[in-house]
Amino acid sequence: MPMSILSRRRFSALVLMATTVMTLPLQAQDVVLRVGDQVGAERARLEAAGLLKDVPYTIEWSVYPAAVNLHEALKAGAIDVGSSADSPAVAAIAGGSKVKIAAAFNNGGRGTSIIVPEDSDVTSLEDLRGKTISPTTRGSVSHYLVLGALKQAGIDPSEVTLAFLAPTDASAAFQAGGIDAWGTWGIYTARTTGILRARILTDGAGINSGYSVYSATKEALADPARRAAIADYVDRMDRAYAWSQANRDAFLDFYSGFTKQDRNVVEPMFEEQTAYERRPVDDALAADLQKVHDTWVEAGVLTGDLDMSQFIDRGPLREATQ
Template structure:
């Protein structure tokens, strides 16, 4: 497919997308002004919107964005499956779980930081000093099928343990946070804002991060119904570009990012700065065969763990036609 700038909207973009994807019969509808498009964006914890606003990247959007906020990826993917949102970002683990669960979505963009950003943490002063000490302990991987669940499975395997060697307590992020504070779980697999707040407020210790276990892939998914509309495809392409520029802003404006994220998470700047490398490492990667193979590996890992069953060809869920610069 011919590629072109995501910033070139209006008649030209609409016509090109329509002609290449849907034929001349739909060209007329594709050429409508993008100001009539409402893109429904699912946002985990509201972090994406907050960062894009801090970076000044929501000032010139040529379409309307309808935001909805969800506490975790599982909730976001429920919204996508119910067609209550058009697009949303989540790690590859819950994305694959959602697809296996029948969600009619496609992977349209990916951003990776190599596995940073998710960690297994223990309380300050915990007797757990190494991953081998996890045997017999109660661990919350947060929600089943989440990136933290994937991390916990990988950590146990790395320690020569199996899930039967520990007690897994699947909890929502909020409930897991409360359980961690109350001392009713010994370790917690978590990410993002929850990680920042717990390390900052409770001085929790990172036992191990996701590097070498998790891919660090942050998948932007879109519903099949949204991708059937060439005008929304153009809007999705623009939104993905803004997300990419948001990561660029973080890399080029460390102090501004730390100021923003400290305020957003209500944590001190020293805590946020310690987590900054996971944000600064994000880069956009191609949506190609390599990504499809990585997603397939996630699926096979879930099957091995008994989380998912059956067969699935993830290559069929990788949308390669999103316009890029």
């Protein structure tokens, strides 16, 4: 018997639905993207920008206090993707982590600072000679900053004491006077300058590359559904940064609440927190990552040769959702 008009419409709708599911892997209900998030900053920013309301897959969040912890989780396969500065990502890859750099943003080198107590006699980088400095964890972006700052000031690392501490331990040591200076970033800088009125000695511009890179496991990138989810997630972060730049007051209100600091404390951090721009994953990025690796080798943090161009994902990540 011929189909009724209503039956034909239902049949056409089913065909369209099936085609959509096949061509858009993000629509599958069982797609789960495991995202590593340092101090919960990315989730909070996405929520503030209203970009977590229509996610067509499930995000499983894991929060870490620092990049080293996030990269340990990536190496163990506990998460699929996570962002960090380029220096800890390179250190993790050199340490055997089976990840590739899938996306990159850059803020011009801002965002990581060396801070000193309000009443410290350290007023310039040259005054760090003979001091005890915590670069937070070994291989972190603040470790990279400290080494670069010492080099800029003509100070050999042997002329200072480097105390590698987890962020919470470094914060406690800073408050107790156990260290003279602290290389740190983001929320830790905001809270320490806000609560203790610490002074920023240098903000990283001109030393750090400014890259924030998304490292993803090879397994996740090889899975079409998770790859599409990673592409969508990174695009959402791109839109979140655009929202931050275009909505100064709303961003400062959000960041003040997130860091639990007065608005006047976080206002000077607006540029470093919102200047991120998407950069292509290409030969130029590989060359910048190679420079970071070679700097680590020169500093004795890493050994051996590594071709960083082998650890970037050149596939059409952004196009995976189109």
